[in-house]
Amino acid sequence: MLFGSPTIYAVDVITNITADTASVTTTQLRRIYSMRQVKWANGVPITIFVLSSTHTTHQKFCKETLHLFPYQLDRIWNKLTFSGMGIAPTVVKTEEELIKAVKSTTGAIGYIENIDEVSDVNLLKIDE
Amino acid sequence: MSICLKLMNKMSYRLMCLSALFTFNAIAQDDYSAEPLKIHGFVAQGAIDVDGSNFVNNDGELSFKLTEIGLNTSYQISDDFRFAAQAVFLNGGNRYNEGIRVDYFLMDWNAYSSEQWQANLFVGRIKNTHWLHSSTRDIPFARPSIILPQGAYFDGFRDIAVGGDGAALKLTYNNDEYGEFDFNFSRGKSPINRDDAEVILSKLAQGNIEHGLDAQASFYWRPVFSQWKFGLTLLDSEFNYKSEILDFFVDGRFVFQFYTMNALYEGEQWEFTTELLQTRFKTEGFYVPQFGQDNLGQGSSFQLRYKIDQKLTLISRYDIFYTDKDDKNGRKLESRSNGLVPNYFGYQHDAMLGFSYDFADDFRVNAEYHWVEGAARLNPIVLPNSLVNNKERWDMWAVQFMYWF
Numbered sequence: 001m002l003f004g005s006p007t008i009y010a011v012d013v014i015t016n017i018t019a020d021t022a023s024v025t026t027t028q029l030r031r032i033y034s035m036r037q038v039k040w041a042n043g044v045p046i047t048i049f050v051l052s053s054t055h056t057t058h059q060k061f062c063k064e065t066l067h068l069f070p071y072q073l074d075r076i077w078n079k080l081t082f083s084g085m086g087i088a089p090t091v092v093k094t095e096e097e098l099i100k101a102v103k104s105t106t107g108a109i110g111y112i113e114n115i116d117e118v119s120d121v122n123l124l125k126i127d128e
Numbered sequence: 129m130s131i132c133l134k135l136m137n138k139m140s141y142r143l144m145c146l147s148a149l150f151t152f153n154a155i156a157q158d159d160y161s162a163e164p165l166k167i168h169g170f171v172a173q174g175a176i177d178v179d180g181s182n183f184v185n186n187d188g189e190l191s192f193k194l195t196e197i198g199l200n201t202s203y204q205i206s207d208d209f210r211f212a213a214q215a216v217f218l219n220g221g222n223r224y225n226e227g228i229r230v231d232y233f234l235m236d237w238n239a240y241s242s243e244q245w246q247a248n249l250f251v252g253r254i255k256n257t258h259w260l261h262s263s264t265r266d267i268p269f270a271r272p273s274i275i276l277p278q279g280a281y282f283d284g285f286r287d288i289a290v291g292g293d294g295a296a297l298k299l300t301y302n303n304d305e306y307g308e309f310d311f312n313f314s315r316g317k318s319p320i321n322r323d324d325a326e327v328i329l330s331k332l333a334q335g336n337i338e339h340g341l342d343a344q345a346s347f348y349w350r351p352v353f354s355q356w357k358f359g360l361t362l363l364d365s366e367f368n369y370k371s372e373i374l375d376f377f378v379d380g381r382f383v384f385q386f387y388t389m390n391a392l393y394e395g396e397q398w399e400f401t402t403e404l405l406q407t408r409f410k411t412e413g414f415y416v417p418q419f420g421q422d423n424l425g426q427g428s429s430f431q432l433r434y435k436i437d438q439k440l441t442l443i444s445r446y447d448i449f450y451t452d453k454d455d456k457n458g459r460k461l462e463s464r465s466n467g468l469v470p471n472y473f474g475y476q477h478d479a480m481l482g483f484s485y486d487f488a489d490d491f492r493v494n495a496e497y498h499w500v501e502g503a504a505r506l507n508p509i510v511l512p513n514s515l516v517n518n519k520e521r522w523d524m525w526a527v528q529f530m531y532w533f
Contacts, residue, residue: 031302036302037302038238041243053489084212085236
């Protein structure tokens, strides 16, 4: 394993309530963010929101939660976007915008850090 | 006067492209929700100076023919159907024709989707996604260097190799114990216009070359949580040349087969890439009706990248290519041509050093220097130009600035 097995994550993963899921595994999150799983188990399409690849929260999420480096995700997303084979996540500027986008978009997923209270979204438990 | 007008027209055209890109970028940046329409693009301009070959131009002067502009769109029609298209403008001197191309124009059907499996069928003009860098070979910020290893990514074949009209199937499988598996299969043919034929065959070719329906397949595997990824790719294609009444060449048939194995290591600072390739290039007729040749070429490239920090990355690569694995020093080639084609047209090896620096998330400069030995990957390859390419060793440097959104 790349970075050991952290069990406490500084970055929380949130989804729109339509995702209808309470927990995910690390491998499932990797699948989702590398665009290899595009629908939730209930059939709702997954829409991904991310912060820019140089944002500290994004870097923490990639390394500590996904066990990937940000440039690896950039590479996957660029390949999909510029070959026509898929679409990349939507990049937002701030965590507040990300929460707003996840709340208002069916099937959306995102991540947040150091935000104490967030309502009307699912806060996912991450299993190893 | 007419030269000035032509230059002004070219400048206006590029300015129009740039302003359109920035307008689309402004639209794209407002897209914070799950809008079905996505627009992305890039613009890159550089300078390249080649000393000792016609890789970019015949006079050896500094050239600004290093322009790449692209714009693409994706529209999600429903949960399972999507339309996508991309057009690019390229100017690379002798490397390929200057002009606009439609890289892909396709419908994507997400035929099956589960947590473990994905199956997508693409129909239309499909981009080649089989090789390690084939889908990003002309996306300046998504490829490792300005000039890619010419053994596998020969610029003269760019328009044939970049994709074609047909269909592609993509299957992905995820296994929590064994990792991620990708399987791709495609069939298609590339339209080859008169200008493309000139680049590959020489200006003496008056006839038409047609690409038959090719078949391509690839398989990739990344072990679970691994930093390594391994791939295998296969290509089988055929081209037919139909000569004109007054033509330097006669009717001919070419068979081109291409097999690669690749490995990629993605570490936090170090990155390693290698590609091993074998080509089969069979020629029947074309030069004279009785002509027949069946060569197995071989090549390999080894690339190291080191990320000093988030902005600066160093790169070095060594690329080896032999047109005929049984004639690695090219002596048989020289002998067969009665000395008209020097032996160094039988191979091409390229040692490269370079760097990239990110000024911002979407603005980068790449710079590199190449020391090259041999001329096997210089256009036109079927009728080597030994008058201009009269040196075994040549070198080049290139700098390119790029912006994307």
